[in-house]
Amino acid sequence: MVASATVVTAGAAGRRSWRLYPRLRLMLGTAMVLTALLWIAVTVPLLEARTTIAFTRDRAIPSYLGALTAHAALSDADRSAWLSFRSGEAQLIGPGQRYQDDITTAGQNLEHLAELDTAGPEGRQLLRAVNGQLVTYQGLVEQADASYREGDRPLGFAYLTYATTSLHNPGGLLSRVDQIGELDHRAVLSGQNSVWVRPGVLLLPAIVAVLLLGFLVLVQVYVALGFRRTINLPLVAACVLLTGLTAGAFGAMIHSGQAFQTAESRALPALTGIWQAQIGGADAGTTALRAGRTAGSSGGLDVAATEPAQQRLDSGLAAAANTGGLVVVLPLLVLGVAGLAALGLQLRLHEFRG
Amino acid sequence: MRLVKLKALVLVLLCGSGAVSCGGSGSGASVTVLGPWTAPEEAGFRAMLAGFEKQTGIRVDYTGTRDADSVLASEIQNGKPPDAAVLATPGELRQYAAAGTLRPIDGALDQARMAAEYGPGVRDLMTATGPSGTPHSYGIIVKAALKSVIWYDPKRLPPSVSAVLTARGLTWDRLIGAVAGLGTRPWCMGMADTSNSGWPGTDWIEDLLLHQSGPRAYDQWVAGRLPWTSGQVRQAWQAFGAVAARAGGGPGPILLTNFGSAGAPMFTAPPGCFLDHEGSFIAADYANDPTSPRPGTDFDFVPFPPVQAGQGAEEIAGDLLGMFRDTPAARKLIGYLTTPAAQQAWIRRPAGGAISMNRAVPLSDYPDPVSRKIADNLTHAGTVRFDGSDSMPHVMSSAFQHAVLEYLSDPGKLDVVLTALDKVRQSAYR
Numbered sequence: 001m002v003a004s005a006t007v008v009t010a011g012a013a014g015r016r017s018w019r020l021y022p023r024l025r026l027m028l029g030t031a032m033v034l035t036a037l038l039w040i041a042v043t044v045p046l047l048e049a050r051t052t053i054a055f056t057r058d059r060a061i062p063s064y065l066g067a068l069t070a071h072a073a074l075s076d077a078d079r080s081a082w083l084s085f086r087s088g089e090a091q092l093i094g095p096g097q098r099y100q101d102d103i104t105t106a107g108q109n110l111e112h113l114a115e116l117d118t119a120g121p122e123g124r125q126l127l128r129a130v131n132g133q134l135v136t137y138q139g140l141v142e143q144a145d146a147s148y149r150e151g152d153r154p155l156g157f158a159y160l161t162y163a164t165t166s167l168h169n170p171g172g173l174l175s176r177v178d179q180i181g182e183l184d185h186r187a188v189l190s191g192q193n194s195v196w197v198r199p200g201v202l203l204l205p206a207i208v209a210v211l212l213l214g215f216l217v218l219v220q221v222y223v224a225l226g227f228r229r230t231i232n233l234p235l236v237a238a239c240v241l242l243t244g245l246t247a248g249a250f251g252a253m254i255h256s257g258q259a260f261q262t263a264e265s266r267a268l269p270a271l272t273g274i275w276q277a278q279i280g281g282a283d284a285g286t287t288a289l290r291a292g293r294t295a296g297s298s299g300g301l302d303v304a305a306t307e308p309a310q311q312r313l314d315s316g317l318a319a320a321a322n323t324g325g326l327v328v329v330l331p332l333l334v335l336g337v338a339g340l341a342a343l344g345l346q347l348r349l350h351e352f353r354g
Numbered sequence: 355m356r357l358v359k360l361k362a363l364v365l366v367l368l369c370g371s372g373a374v375s376c377g378g379s380g381s382g383a384s385v386t387v388l389g390p391w392t393a394p395e396e397a398g399f400r401a402m403l404a405g406f407e408k409q410t411g412i413r414v415d416y417t418g419t420r421d422a423d424s425v426l427a428s429e430i431q432n433g434k435p436p437d438a439a440v441l442a443t444p445g446e447l448r449q450y451a452a453a454g455t456l457r458p459i460d461g462a463l464d465q466a467r468m469a470a471e472y473g474p475g476v477r478d479l480m481t482a483t484g485p486s487g488t489p490h491s492y493g494i495i496v497k498a499a500l501k502s503v504i505w506y507d508p509k510r511l512p513p514s515v516s517a518v519l520t521a522r523g524l525t526w527d528r529l530i531g532a533v534a535g536l537g538t539r540p541w542c543m544g545m546a547d548t549s550n551s552g553w554p555g556t557d558w559i560e561d562l563l564l565h566q567s568g569p570r571a572y573d574q575w576v577a578g579r580l581p582w583t584s585g586q587v588r589q590a591w592q593a594f595g596a597v598a599a600r601a602g603g604g605p606g607p608i609l610l611t612n613f614g615s616a617g618a619p620m621f622t623a624p625p626g627c628f629l630d631h632e633g634s635f636i637a638a639d640y641a642n643d644p645t646s647p648r649p650g651t652d653f654d655f656v657p658f659p660p661v662q663a664g665q666g667a668e669e670i671a672g673d674l675l676g677m678f679r680d681t682p683a684a685r686k687l688i689g690y691l692t693t694p695a696a697q698q699a700w701i702r703r704p705a706g707g708a709i710s711m712n713r714a715v716p717l718s719d720y721p722d723p724v725s726r727k728i729a730d731n732l733t734h735a736g737t738v739r740f741d742g743s744d745s746m747p748h749v750m751s752s753a754f755q756h757a758v759l760e761y762l763s764d765p766g767k768l769d770v771v772l773t774a775l776d777k778v779r780q781s782a783y784r
Binding site for chain 2: 122125126128129131132133135136139140143147152154155157158159161162165166169170171172176
């Protein structure tokens with residue numbers, strides 16, 4: 001108040017200074033508001049993108065792959081059972097160890113699907129149907145085994161055919177598993193198509209950042225003219241920090257989005273392609289064996305063969321999820337910009353008070 | 355006011371936690387239904403449900419699978435049954451009612467309307483004894499089927515055989531005599547139906563026993579009082595074996611052919627077989643044949659002939675819908691499905707294969723002459739018996755189905771098969 005009174009009594013220069021003080025206060029307020037807006041404009045898409053990526057990585061994709069793996073395991077179990085019956089091994093070992101392992105793999109994946117619960121109520125309903133149908137399938141294979149061991153081979157093969165039909169026919173076990181997979185795939189696509197992982201989402205924060213930068217430059221010019229100072233160091237530092245912050249944040253978000261899109265559009269189809277090929281191999285084997293033709297034990301379910309593709313997908317998704325601690329650093333950097341801008345303006349305001 | 359708010363809050367919390375059933379009764383509510391109907395039958399049931407959804411605003415989530423009974427058993431075991439489920443047999447209805455798993459539906463039904471529109475025998479089938487020992491309505495018959503039916507293609511059956519089939523006073527012996535001239539494969543036959551494989555054979559044996567030995571012996575057998583090794587039952591099995599021996603190709607093709615496609619060779623030129631013993635629902639499967647056979651023109655039926663003219667009897671079956679979770683929406687659905695409007699939605703569908711047990715549904719509502727004839731037979735039948743295997747305890751019914759397959763695979767094992775069935779009978783009816 002003392003400083004402003006002094007300025008008012010100093011003639012024309014005083015009147016100009018009298019107008020400067022509230023303008024500086026206004027500029028300070030505007031800078032703070034724009035900085036807060038920038039923080040919100042960057043943080044919201046950043047958090048939403050993180051949530052989308054995390055949901056897709058931790059739930060949607062594992063569910064989708066779980067359904068695919070369960071399908072592949074069941075297809076392979078069926079082929080293994082047919083192989084055992086056709087080769088005559090069933091007389092001693094029933095449907096065989098590979099069948100048992102495949103059923104275990106399928107069961108584990110179905111349990112995992114239930115835990116993840118990505119497909120919602122519809123998925124839960126389907127999963128309950130699948131669990132019931134799996135029991136039916138196993139019961140039919142057991143019945144085939146019992147009939148075969150009793151020496152009634154035609155009946156054994158008939159029961160095995162019923163089991164295979166219960167697996168493959170419309171409305172059967174595999175079509176239900178595929179329906180769950182389709183629901184999970186929709187969740188994956190929903191992540192892929194989310195606006196939060198698209199570059200366009202940066203438009204609003206970019207506008208706010210440009211506005212803030214432009215405003216800080218204007219303040220710098222205004223203060224330089226009003227106080228005959230060429231450079232206001234804190235304001236310059238704020239501009240530099242803001243530019244770096246914006247470039248860093250946008251770079252990290254663009255990199256995350258690109259990594260996510262690459263993982264979903266390239267690594268995931270590469271992996272699912274391997275599973276589909278294994279399913280195709282197992283089903284072709286079953287068809288041949290049912291028709292009385294020969295089919296080798298190679299091909300079919302091979303989890304190890306999917307691991308390189310799985311690792312590529314995992315690393316792609318990990319890269320997408322990695323924003324370099326931006327969520328933690330961002331508020332500090334924004335606070336830094338706000339602090340420096342405030343400091344630059346406070347220095348001038350102090351001149352009035354002094 | 356505070357008390358009301360508190361109650362509302364508690365209700366919301368309980369609903370959210372799933373501690374109580376909160377299926378509403380209006381817009382936004384839903385009902386889950388599990389059933390065995392897929393493909394054309396599913397479309398028919400969905401037509402019924404569409405009317406309900408339109409009328410009430412309640413959504414129905416239907417899951418159809420041929421293995422509905424095992425899926426249901428699994429869901430009940432996991433403590434998560436659907437709101438309502440279609441049960442294949444009255445035996446299952448009684449079993450679930452006695453265990454307390456099914457909920458009584460007396461309150462869901464307009465008893466006066468039910469008495470007016472459904473016969474006492476039909477209402478008896480919907481009734482079972484609950485865990486407290488009191489009888490209640492536990493299910494409704496969504497659709498019925500006439501089981502004692504022999505199908506043929508009027509255009510491809512030789513006129514001499516056709517004349518015997520359509521003449522008054524057809525008997526089993528006359529039919530067998532006429533069939534003798536139809537080459538090596540007069541009968542169409544297929545036993546496959548995934549986990550329920552074998553039931554087409556049980557239908558054969560039931561019809562043969564009912565018509566050869568009469569309703570009294572049939573009732574005793576179904577109730578577990580007539581041994582499988584008895585002369586009457588053995589005679590039925592042997593007659594079935596004789597028919598199967600003329601169904602062509604040995605046991606393999608019969609075991610592996612699906613019941614739904616067993617009659618398809620009737621429509622080929624030259625016919626692969628001539629006569630198909632299937633329930634009335636098979637019309638829906640015929641309609642899906644690539645040759646698009648039309649009811650009345652390309653396929654028709656005769657009732658299963660009696661041993662002595664004029665002593666006919668009909669075997670029927672029905673799909674029962676029971677309520678496993680008592681919600682207002684589920685009750686509304688149960689009540690709606692018994693109405694003529696709901697029943698008409700399915701039976702009016704061309705080749706829908708559904709017959710209504712509701713007497714208020716006029717014959718003119720059926721879309722073709724064959725459906726009308728089936729409905730007429732069903733509503734005017736003198737001696738009517740429900741599907742025997744469906745009425746037996748589940749364990750007995752399953753053993754019966756397996757026994758049919760075992761017998762077809764090796765007809766020389768009849769004694770072994772019947773003795774084994776008697777062993778099951780001794781424990782199944784306790």
